[in-house]
Amino acid sequence: MRDLSKYHGIFPAFYACYDKDGKVDGKAVRLLAKYLLDKGVQGLYVGGSSGECIYQSVAERKKTLENVMAEVGGKLTIIAHVACNNTADSRELAAHAESLGVDAVASIPPIYFHLPPKGIAKYWNDISDAAPNTDFVIYNIPQLAGVALSVPLLQEMLKNPRVIGVKNSSMPVQDIQMWHDEGALVFNGPDEQLLSGLAAGAAGGIGGTYAAMPELYLEIFRCFRAGELAKGWEVQNECCRIIYKMCSAQGNMYAVIKEILRLQGGPDIGGVRAPLLDLEPGDRETIVQSHEMIQAAITKYC
Numbered sequence: 046m047r048d049l050s051k052y053h054g055i056f057p058a059f060y061a062c063y064d065k066d067g068k069v070d071g072k073a074v075r076l077l078a079k080y081l082l083d084k085g086v087q088g089l090y091v092g093g094s095s096g097e098c099i100y101q102s103v104a105e106r107k108k109t110l111e112n113v114m115a116e117v118g119g120k121l122t123i124i125a126h127v128a129c130n131n132t133a134d135s136r137e138l139a140a141h142a143e144s145l146g147v148d149a150v151a152s153i154p155p156i157y158f159h160l161p162p163k164g165i166a167k168y169w170n171d172i173s174d175a176a177p178n179t180d181f182v183i184y185n186i187p188q189l190a191g192v193a194l195s196v197p198l199l200q201e202m203l204k205n206p207r208v209i210g211v212k213n214s215s216m217p218v219q220d221i222q223m224w225h226d227e228g229a230l231v232f233n234g235p236d237e238q239l240l241s242g243l244a245a246g247a248a249g250g251i252g253g254t255y256a257a258m259p260e261l262y263l264e265i266f267r268c269f270r271a272g273e274l275a276k277g278w279e280v281q282n283e284c285c286r287i288i289y290k291m292c293s294a295q296g297n298m299y300a301v302i303k304e305i306l307r308l309q310g311g312p313d314i315g316g317v318r319a320p321l322l323d324l325e326p327g328d329r330e331t332i333v334q335s336h337e338m339i340q341a342a343i344t345k346y347c
Contacts, residue, residue, distance in 0.1 A: 049209060049230050051122045051148065053248045054087030055262045056232065057255035058095035059113065060299060060306075063315030069105045074112035076312035077256070081121075084259040087249065088122030089113060090151070090212070092138075094189070095253040095299060098126060099156075100318045103134050107141050114145045124182055124212075124251075128152035132168055136175035149180035151212060153190045162198045173207050181207045185224075186214040186234065194220075199227050212251050213242075221245040236262075237288060240281040243269045254288055257302045257309075258339045260347045276346070283342045290335045295325035301332055308336040 059081075062073035081089060091113050092098050092106050101109075110125055117123070125147045127138035139150045152172050154165045173181040183202060187193035193215065202208045211224045214234025218241045224231045225246030233242025236252040239262060243250070255262050261284050268277030294301045300317045304324065307313055316323055324332075 047209075049248070052088070052209070052230055052232070055249060055255060055259065055266050056088040056090050056122070056124065056251040057081055057086055057259060058093050058251055058253045059089050059091045059109075060095050060256060060303065060314055061097040061101070061318065062109070062312075063318070065315070067315070067318060069101070069108050070315065071108055071112040073312055073314045074109050075116040077314055078113045078116040078121075080311050081256055081259065082117050085263060086121065086255070086259055088124065088148070089117070090124045090126065090251045091147075093126040093151070093184070093251075094186070095256075096126070097299070097318050097321065098128070099130075100321070103129065103137060106138060110142060110145060110147070114147065118146055122149075123147045124149045124151050126151045126153075126184060127172060127176075128155075128184070130156055132171050135168075135172045139172050139176040139179075143176035143179045147179060149182050149209065150176050151182035151184050153184045153186060154192050154194075156190050159192055162195065162201070165192065166198060166201050169202060169208075170205055173205055177207070179207065180209045181205065182210055182212055182232070183208065183229075184212045184214070185220070186212075188215070194224075196223060196227060199224060199229060203228065210248075213247075218242060218245045221247050237281075237285045239265050239284075240269060240274075240277050253299070254284070254291070254302065256311075257291075257305050258284065258287065258343070260343045261339070264347050280342070280346050283338075283346070287335055287338045287342070290331060290338060294328040294331040296323055296328050297321040300324050301328060301335065304328075304332045305336045305339070308332070309339065
């Protein structure tokens with residue numbers, strides 16, 4: 046039986062890193078990867094929603110992963126999201142990820158056209174076949190992909206020995222319990238419910254706000270493991286309050302987070318790529334308030 050303990054813990058979803066001209070910046074990628082390594086996270090989820098994957102070319106996504114692996118490969122567990130909206134490009138990214146030595150590849154289902162479960166399973170298995178020596182993680186995010194993972198589809202996918210589990214970003218915590226009961230390793234997706242997801246059987250979490258405040262999510266994970274649930278709920282509630290504040294800005298949340306990251310001494314990783322909305326003039330106050338809330342919570346709980 047495989048030891049999957051390397052997938053337990055806190056996995057920030059890695060952000061897209063751009064230079065002043067809006068091109069993928071390999072140096073910024075490395076700086077962000079090193080920054081998160083130094084924070085003590087267990088791994089990184091590269092090339093997913095937080096990485097603005099659907100707005101990047103295959104070459105750009107390869108460049109990001111190459112720089113992540115050059116900086117922290119072998120030091121952190123790396124899961125590379127490789128899905129594109131066609132099988133050929135997805136397989137190319139999967140093979141490339143395996144050549145770099147990632148721990149796992151992951152994929153959302155095909156978007157836009159709603160395929161039947163048989164078609165989704167074939168898409169995922171075709172991607173997995175392109176990385177035959179690498180673990181595979183299903184990415185369930187029905188609110189964006191337009192299709193939800195079902196128990197029969199998961200059961201079909203678990204026939205593939207490379208499939209280890211699910212990054213579950215659906216809102217019902219019950220889904221985590223269902224996938225766990227089927228024998229899948231599960232990552233909690235919604236940042237607002239990390240503690241609940243862990244209680245339902247998740248091995249860890251992958252989240253889009255984790256890199257903005259890794260200290261707090263690491264503390265939630267520690268509290269759960271230590272049985273300090275009262276404190277864990279306090280920290281989780283504070284994370285939720287911070288997320289709500291971030292989301293109150295007019296610009297895209299990742300544009301907000303990248304500014305917060307800079308205020309906290311993290312690297313400058315640019316803005317967001319259109320059509321994502323850049324910051325509005327009034328967002329500065331929200332950014333500063335979010336940063337101050339994060340710093341206060343870290344001081345109080347960590």
